[in-house]
Amino acid sequence: MHKLMMGLAKVMAILGGIVLSMLILLTCVSILGRLLNGLFHSEFMTGIAPEFSHWMINAGVGPVNGDFELVEAGVAFAIFCFLPFCQITAGHASVDILTNSLPQGVNRFLRMITETVFAAVLILIAWKLGDGMISKRSYGETTLLLEFPIWWAYALSFLASAAAAVVGCYMAGVRIIEFFTGRVLVWEGMESGH
Amino acid sequence: QEVTLKLHQFLPAQANVPKLVLDVWADNVEKDSGGRIKVERYPSMQLGGKPPELIDQAIDGVADVVWTVVGYTPGRFPSTEVFELPFMMTNARAVSHAYWEMFEKHMKDTEFKDVHILGTWVHGPGMIHTKDPVEKPEDMQGMKIRGGSRSVNSLLTKLGATPVGMPVPAVSEGLSKGVIDGTTIPWEVTTALKVPELVENHTEFEGRALYTLTFVLAMNKAKYDSLPDDLKAAVDKNSGLEFSVFAGGTQADADGPARKVAEDLGNNIITIDSAGVDEWRAIAQPIYDEWVADMNGKGIDGQALIDEAQMLIEKYTPQYSN
Amino acid sequence: MTALEIGIASFPALMVLIFLRVPIGLAMFLVGLVGLVLVTDGTQVAFARLKNETYTTFSSYSLSIVPMFLLMGHFATLGGMSNALFKAAEGWLGHRKGGVAMAAIGACAGFGAICGSSLATAATMGRVALPELRQYGYAGGFSTATLAAGGTLGILIPPSVVLVIYAILTEQNIAKLFLAAFIPGILAAVGYLIAISIYVRLYPESAGTRPRVPYAERFSALVQVWPVLLVFGLVVGGIYLGWFTPTEGAAVGAFGTGVIAWLNGGLTRASLTESFLVTARSTAMIFFIVLGAAFYNGFLALTQVPQELSNYVVSQGYSPWTVLALILVFYLIFGCLMDSLSMILLTIPIFFPVISAMDFDLVSLAAMQADAAMEVLKAGVPDGMSAETLAGIQDAIASGAELTRDQMKDLGIRVTQGMANRIEAEHVAIWFGILVLIVVEVGLITPPVGMNLFIINAMDRTTRMVDTYKAVMFFVATDLIRVVILVAFPAITLFLLG
Numbered sequence A: 001m002h003k004l005m006m007g008l009a010k011v012m013a014i015l016g017g018i019v020l021s022m023l024i025l026l027t028c029v030s031i032l033g034r035l036l037n038g039l040f041h042s043e044f045m046t047g048i049a050p051e052f053s054h055w056m057i058n059a060g061v062g063p064v065n066g067d068f069e070l071v072e073a074g075v076a077f078a079i080f081c082f083l084p085f086c087q088i089t090a091g092h093a094s095v096d097i098l099t100n101s102l103p104q105g106v107n108r109f110l111r112m113i114t115e116t117v118f119a120a121v122l123i124l125i126a127w128k129l130g131d132g133m134i135s136k137r138s139y140g141e142t143t144l145l146l147e148f149p150i151w152w153a154y155a156l157s158f159l160a161s162a163a164a165a166v167v168g169c170y171m172a173g174v175r176i177i178e179f180f181t182g183r184v185l186v187w188e189g190m191e192s193g194h
Numbered sequence B: 001q002e003v004t005l006k007l008h009q010f011l012p013a014q015a016n017v018p019k020l021v022l023d024v025w026a027d028n029v030e031k032d033s034g035g036r037i038k039v040e041r042y043p044s045m046q047l048g049g050k051p052p053e054l055i056d057q058a059i060d061g062v063a064d065v066v067w068t069v070v071g072y073t074p075g076r077f078p079s080t081e082v083f084e085l086p087f088m089m090t091n092a093r094a095v096s097h098a099y100w101e102m103f104e105k106h107m108k109d110t111e112f113k114d115v116h117i118l119g120t121w122v123h124g125p126g127m128i129h130t131k132d133p134v135e136k137p138e139d140m141q142g143m144k145i146r147g148g149s150r151s152v153n154s155l156l157t158k159l160g161a162t163p164v165g166m167p168v169p170a171v172s173e174g175l176s177k178g179v180i181d182g183t184t185i186p187w188e189v190t191t192a193l194k195v196p197e198l199v200e201n202h203t204e205f206e207g208r209a210l211y212t213l214t215f216v217l218a219m220n221k222a223k224y225d226s227l228p229d230d231l232k233a234a235v236d237k238n239s240g241l242e243f244s245v246f247a248g249g250t251q252a253d254a255d256g257p258a259r260k261v262a263e264d265l266g267n268n269i270i271t272i273d274s275a276g277v278d279e280w281r282a283i284a285q286p287i288y289d290e291w292v293a294d295m296n297g298k299g300i301d302g303q304a305l306i307d308e309a310q311m312l313i314e315k316y317t318p319q320y321s322n
Numbered sequence C: 001m002t003a004l005e006i007g008i009a010s011f012p013a014l015m016v017l018i019f020l021r022v023p024i025g026l027a028m029f030l031v032g033l034v035g036l037v038l039v040t041d042g043t044q045v046a047f048a049r050l051k052n053e054t055y056t057t058f059s060s061y062s063l064s065i066v067p068m069f070l071l072m073g074h075f076a077t078l079g080g081m082s083n084a085l086f087k088a089a090e091g092w093l094g095h096r097k098g099g100v101a102m103a104a105i106g107a108c109a110g111f112g113a114i115c116g117s118s119l120a121t122a123a124t125m126g127r128v129a130l131p132e133l134r135q136y137g138y139a140g141g142f143s144t145a146t147l148a149a150g151g152t153l154g155i156l157i158p159p160s161v162v163l164v165i166y167a168i169l170t171e172q173n174i175a176k177l178f179l180a181a182f183i184p185g186i187l188a189a190v191g192y193l194i195a196i197s198i199y200v201r202l203y204p205e206s207a208g209t210r211p212r213v214p215y216a217e218r219f220s221a222l223v224q225v226w227p228v229l230l231v232f233g234l235v236v237g238g239i240y241l242g243w244f245t246p247t248e249g250a251a252v253g254a255f256g257t258g259v260i261a262w263l264n265g266g267l268t269r270a271s272l273t274e275s276f277l278v279t280a281r282s283t284a285m286i287f288f289i290v291l292g293a294a295f296y297n298g299f300l301a302l303t304q305v306p307q308e309l310s311n312y313v314v315s316q317g318y319s320p321w322t323v324l325a326l327i328l329v330f331y332l333i334f335g336c337l338m339d340s341l342s343m344i345l346l347t348i349p350i351f352f353p354v355i356s357a358m359d360f361d362l363v364s365l366a367a368m369q370a371d372a373a374m375e376v377l378k379a380g381v382p383d384g385m386s387a388e389t390l391a392g393i394q395d396a397i398a399s400g401a402e403l404t405r406d407q408m409k410d411l412g413i414r415v416t417q418g419m420a421n422r423i424e425a426e427h428v429a430i431w432f433g434i435l436v437l438i439v440v441e442v443g444l445i446t447p448p449v450g451m452n453l454f455i456i457n458a459m460d461r462t463t464r465m466v467d468t469y470k471a472v473m474f475f476v477a478t479d480l481i482r483v484v485i486l487v488a489f490p491a492i493t494l495f496l497l498g
């Protein structure tokens, strides 16, 4: 079970990483296009190579249309994809100064409650995001420049948030078992995972 | 008081529209309700979310009243775009009047059925503010310009400029760092954004304006329905046609002082005369056809909307011209 | 309970949850959610907000800079940049007393110049330098404290993720903030070097030396760091010169370090996967806090607590300097208990309006006009200017009075009240931002809760936390002295802005 869930979390994280890398490339291409477009419009280039400059501009050398929107939609998806891995490796920042001095059993109890509430919150987030997706779809809202339906972006993020909810429930289960058996199944803190 | 209305919007409290339009509306509603309604004002998206969420916040009751730019949610209220087409608007009062009439007739029970609309208006003539002077369409070639709406972006592309999508508050930084070479906004917004200090050229158009944007003041439906009749009356009294014309007119009147600031700084204000405008209109013409085709795809008779809007604008413009 | 009371009660509720080890983002989200339900009498409003707000919070163009800078930091490590930096610094400094520790600080500063995150800088340089320090006979606590402190340079020397978030919250120019952080960042590194030299004089047994390295080797090690300089110059220079926006700069940096890592053979399928996983973990951690803070701040606004607090502070008639001092002390105290990013997100929306409403008198219109006028007059009196006008202008400059509109016109300059106000507001915001940045960074290394201390200490099982705590106080002391200097002389921070 842990292997399966860890596999899911890793696949999602890598998927998010690939999307993030593509956004980085897209942004770089767009900057290059913008700088070149400016160059071919410059007096210098139109002076020494007017035909070539004109040709390059007509060939569409310029910033990527709607790069801004693609980054926004893509990065939301990537971050939702990153959530499951953070969840399963207990990567969320917390303060353990007080709890360090409490007995193990109390800590396990607190961890069980926290993780269960976290799972509930992740389910709530996915559920409401689904509602948001349905409403965006019914209104036919699009982005400004590329005019793609905004609900597509919601749908991708919704799928990733559902994965986060699944992993969140699994972690809640892990902490419940840990509390009742007293065995630690998933370590917490900075040294876990890496 | 009995009823509290949370008024949410995206500009700081001291900006023109919050100060000159929304505060006036809120004060009047409070007064006409005999102090039984209190309007709590939340500027600058203080209640959370981003500007495109405002209309949903009104529909879902996250806020009771919102002021929003219709174009923040492209594709959702397509009929309003008829007033945003290039060289459609004449003056803000006349167009806001036409907008309200057409809203009541075509949009109230369709696109805006989930929300109670209190006012519909447009801003003053949209124009171009640039670092290098723009006198002819060719001057726009290769400029990176921030566009405000779908049709403005489309027009910019046709002019050979590169439309850059960025929210209004980002314009100052974009101009000062050279990320953009210019922006399309009406005069009124230029003072808050310090545009006259960042660019030296402003291009106005004689007669019909290059573009405008549509706004709505929207109220949560359930909240409105829950009001007792006398409080409904207090809200109604300050809403509708008269308020829409007031709002559009007030926003456009703020153009004058802003223009004066640019003049005093010794900036170069270029006015394209009617002969010159024809050249720009010819380039913009295909946008009308594209828009009609787009509307037809959505099952809306775009041409009829254009004809009706033009007829109403013709009709009301003389009435509001001074 | 009134909304205001619920808002005030939310502070202790949040603190209790955080100290019960509830993840900070979750705690803020929960308090915001429950508070919203209480204030609005039901789940309707809270649930409606969730329909869009998770998506719109994560789909932020300006915040997309965060995962990009994080990925850039990992690529830099894979490309051997962190190693090259440490080798170069070690070659030049290693033979001195405490020299290897100084080299580690130097390498941290260099790595900070391409990495946006303190935690990443501490973790990376910890991996590179900790074994070396221990090998040359450095005491455990001294080694871990050095690296934990050095890690904070990751955020002081631009680019910096916390500064990006401050800029977004306060709508400030990211490039200018980066520029303003530069001198304080260098001062921090110098302060840490001084801390090290004092420490090794007091405890000579805590540090060893390594043999002197020949100059040829030192220079060749120095040559190895050129990719770092290239990437830093391209990213920060490009952002400042307006070639691209900060987000685009982060993309360029990630691309550049990625290519260098690939050319150096550091970018394999396995290491790329590893980079994605590490980036995923930190990004999700940060954005969940951002989400929780957005939700909590929305609830807090509804209760009117920030307005009331701001009104209260302003109505007390404290001097701006007293208010500033109180806020910084607040950050220092809470920095011992809380994570820096959560603190920024939680408090800046409350404190920033208070600071903005105060007059620190950093810029005046007359001074700006006088500077511009002198610039013009230096090149000679403009043609056609009468002696009378010239005398009037000179009088105004001498007496510190504002120039009239006509005088300005004759000089052909445009310096307006609007410009002065904007620059004043901007300078206060930037200066305050840098001060806050420094005190929250001090929080990363102040006992008992200091993220950098935890990270580095976890890498060295043989060192007790208490030893790290003791040694790090030397670094904290230089931090505090620096804060006092920067508060007293705003010009140091604002110097590069001109």
Ligand code: NA
Pocket (backbone or CB within 6 Å): C111, C112, C113, C114, C115, C116, C117, C153, C154, C155, C156, C157, C158, C159, C160
């Ligand atoms: Na940095």
Ligand code: NA
Pocket (backbone or CB within 6 Å): C335, C336, C337, C338, C442, C443, C444, C445, C446, C447, C448, C449, C450, C451
């Ligand atoms: Na601390």
